[in-house]
Amino acid sequence: MEKIEIRGKRGLKGSITPAAAKNSVLPILAATLLCEGPCTIRRPPRLADVDTSLALLAAVGAGAAWQGLDIITRPAPVVGRVPPALAGAMRSSVFYLAPLLHRAGAVYLPLPGGCRLGPRPVDIHIDGLLAMGARAEVGRDAITLRRAGRLRGADFTLRLPSVGATETLLMAAAVAEGTTVLRGAACEPEVEDLAGFLQACGAQITGAGTPVVVVQGRAALTGCTYTPLPDRIAACTYAAAVAAAGGRVKITGCRPAHFATFAGFLQRIGCGVERGRTSLTVARDPTRPLRGGQQLFAAAYPGFATDAAPLAAALLLGAVGESTLYDGLFQNRFACARGFAAMGAKVQDEGRLLKIAGGAVLRGAAVTAPDLRGGAALMVAALGAEGVTEIADAGHIRRGYAHLAADFRALGADCRQSCV
Numbered sequence: 252m253e254k255i256e257i258r259g260k261r262g263l264k265g266s267i268t269p270a271a272a273k274n275s276v277l278p279i280l281a282a283t284l285l286c287e288g289p290c291t292i293r294r295p296p297r298l299a300d301v302d303t304s305l306a307l308l309a310a311v312g313a314g315a316a317w318q319g320l321d322i323i324t325r326p327a328p329v330v331g332r333v334p335p336a337l338a339g340a341m342r343s344s345v346f347y348l349a350p351l352l353h354r355a356g357a358v359y360l361p362l363p364g365g366c367r368l369g370p371r372p373v374d375i376h377i378d379g380l381l382a383m384g385a386r387a388e389v390g391r392d393a394i395t396l397r398r399a400g401r402l403r404g405a406d407f408t409l410r411l412p413s414v415g416a417t418e419t420l421l422m423a424a425a426v427a428e429g430t431t432v433l434r435g436a437a438c439e440p441e442v443e444d445l446a447g448f449l450q451a452c453g454a455q456i457t458g459a460g461t462p463v464v465v466v467q468g469r470a471a472l473t474g475c476t477y478t479p480l481p482d483r484i485a486a487c488t489y490a491a492a493v494a495a496a497g498g499r500v501k502i503t504g505c506r507p508a509h510f511a512t513f514a515g516f517l518q519r520i521g522c523g524v525e526r527g528r529t530s531l532t533v534a535r536d537p538t539r540p541l542r543g544g545q546q547l548f549a550a551a552y553p554g555f556a557t558d559a560a561p562l563a564a565a566l567l568l569g570a571v572g573e574s575t576l577y578d579g580l581f582q583n584r585f586a587c588a589r590g591f592a593a594m595g596a597k598v599q600d601e602g603r604l605l606k607i608a609g610g611a612v613l614r615g616a617a618v619t620a621p622d623l624r625g626g627a628a629l630m631v632a633a634l635g636a637e638g639v640t641e642i643a644d645a646g647h648i649r650r651g652y653a654h655l656a657a658d659f660r661a662l663g664a665d666c667r668q669s670c671v
């Protein structure tokens with residue numbers, strides 16, 4: 252089991268560049284299966300979920316491997332069957348439904364795993380594929396999809412703007428016969444990034460990043476070389492770290508426009524924020540308390556990102572005034588509240604709603620990372636706490652950050668990771 256130890260109250264300084272976005276890289280790796288030529292994905296982060304994706308690609312017969320800092324994929328005959336251990340290891344195994352259905356004519360996918368953020372159904376993925384002519388058997392433990400002939404373009408309205416379902420349907424539509432119109436699509440930058448990858452492979456897509464996306468299907472996609480977006484949630488995590496610990500850090504090679512709601516929040520609570528086109532500098536004087544009294548509502552893009560909500564919560568624990576955070580997407584986003592409480596915070600976790608009394612003086616404690624972003628939020632809280640915090644089950648954090656402890660250390664934090 253991995254463990255992280257942090258001694259708080261050391262100011263951070265310097266500059267740091269986020270890696271490529273996990274939530275772009277994972278669907279793009281799945282989408283390489285649609286391509287009839289090799290693909291080079293430039294500098295993906297070395298995350299546990301990226302390793303799982305490579306194992307999954309290998310398990311279905313595709314060639315995919317690291318070459319230096321890049322991943323190269325090569326087309327090969329595939330089988331439409333995902334092993335249960337790989338499907339269960341991450342939520343992103345759902346991205347293999349559409350590509351394997353296209354390539355193998357049928358796909359068997361044991362139900363995807365991932366962070367336990369509450370129920371995470373896949374009905375919109377399935378309904379969209381059914382509208383495009385697939386047939387489905389949805390069992391308690393697995394999904395089987397088949398197609399007779401090519402998938403057909405459809406005019407489909409998503410019942411809510413699911414990021415993953417929009418991505419599944421973009422992949423299916425790119426190789427379907429005729430035109431697909433997706434209405435009520437998710438607008439997240441990572442959706443646009445997947446569309447950018449598919450376009451680089453010859454797909455014809457307009458409107459990605461808006462609620463109405465139109466795709467003209469192509470019989471075949473080529474390969475390409477593609478550089479995914481910088482990770483906006485990693486950028487928020489570095490920004491939150493300096494807001495907790497104090498100091499001044501420049502986050503370079505990022506797209507501040509993609510996390511403007513988080514930067515605005517930092518400003519409202521009393522941090523200095525300077526925004527450039529590809530950088531964001533965050534400063535905090537640790538002798539002055541942050542301003543609480545915030546009401547945050549996490550929602551689909553361009554709303555406040557659900558993945559950044561636990562990070563915001565970590566900053567509000569010691570801020571002056573009561574705050575509330577409500578997550579409109581996931582029922583169990585704030586499992587990290589237990590760790591916050593162990594560190595001395597006054598918090599009430601009511602599922603979607605987290606109430607924070609504010610004004611806490613955080614002290615190091617032994618806590619457990621409940622999930623990826625909750626684990627990162629405990630690290631952020633620990634950077635602002637007196638004494639040493641020990642975070643158990645820190646392996647969750649590596650699902651989304653290649654080496655967050657080392658990143659914080661490079662900025663001056665007293666932070667180490669070990670296996671116990």
Ligand code: EPU
Pocket residue numbers: 273274275277342343366370371372373374375376377411412413414415416437439441557558580581623624651
């Ligand atoms: N939903 C359905 N039916 C579906 C699909 C989704 O009811 O068929 C519901 C979900 O249960 C949830 C809501 O719709 O309540 C939003 O889910 P969405 O499909 O948008 O999320 P996702 O595709 O499963 C991606 C990211 C998450 C991020 C969310 C929201 C990836 C690999 N994951 O998940 O990232 O929180 O979008 O922005 O892209 C993370 O990085 O830590 C993470 C959890």
